[in-house]
Amino acid sequence: MSDASVSLSKNIEDLPKKLALKARSLLVTVWGDSIAPHGGTVWLGSLIDLVAPFGLNERAVRTSVFRLKNEKTLSSFQEGRRSFYTLTASGQHRFEEATKRIYNHMDEAWDGEWTLLFSERRKLDDDIKKQLSLELAWLGFGDLGSGIYAHPNCERQTVERLVSDLDISSHVAFMKANGLSLTDETQEHILVLIGWNLSSIENGYTDFITHFNPIINKLNHSINLTSEQSFNLRTLLVHDYRRALLRDPMLPSNLLPESWNGNTAKELFHDIYQIVWQDAETHLLQTLETKGGKLPDASTEFSARFGGLK
Secondary structure: OOHHHHHHHHHHHHHHHHOOOOHHHHHHHHHHHHHHHHOOEEEHHHHHHHHHHHOOOHHHHHHHHHHHHHOOOEEEEEEOOEEEEEEOHHHHHHHHHHHHHHOOOOOOOOOOOEEEEEEOHHHOOHHHHHHHHHHHHHOOOEEEEOOEEEEOOOOHHHHHHHHHHOOOHHHEEEEEEOOOOOOOHHHHHHHHHHHOOHHHHHHHHHHHHHHHHHHHHHHOOOOOOOHHHHHHHHHHHHHHHHHHHOOOOOOOHHHOOOOOHHHHHHHHHHHHHHHHHHHHHHHHHHHOEEOOEEOOOOOHHHHOHHHOOO
């Protein structure tokens, strides 16, 4: 093995510690990136084997999937002595929305219209309020305070499905606001400053770039990885990018600073993913099992990521 290959392997091995992985969060990444496109159902024993290289032991995995089940993201069933976990309908909705954001390859045009959501905070229990806030943040909403949230480019159907899943449809109201002039940037940027901490969001992208720039430089020198290394790298890549993206409202370009690290991070994410995705699939299909044995082939939505996987 060449010195460059050894160096790249070391970069990948060091990533879990640098990223300070948490079991539940990593499993969400694995489900969204790898399991959902292959039917969404997996035998727990094979999942434990798949994530062991990340430092997750059996107890951590069992505890995490139990939590995800309690959160109604997953459900489970038994076949003999084997436990299988699968996405619930609401979990499937969340992963579909996440997939649109993570693997989108095109910027959407903005017509200057804002979506406002008003919630009856006093009539919602604390757990629901917290979950609503987290889910809206993932969809890119800014928190304006007092139960009011804003988004510059959101499909109403997406938000309606969210509040329906949380069973709070009678406690929220929507409004479209288009009184802000596209030429009056001062008003728009004041709203952005209230709803989002762009500096903090950009710091997340800076960390991502720091973690993965050394890796793309080595991959560009045609260093080959094993299928397991490719899977591990793809998973950690998505995990770290998702963590940065989680806080990003995906604001229109005219509402962002001129030099925005999110654009560099997006290109880096795309380039590494395109290099490793196929070998990663080989390891995934060799390791995971579902009720019928092998995982089914990936969905057409999977191959359409970034406008088409190469």
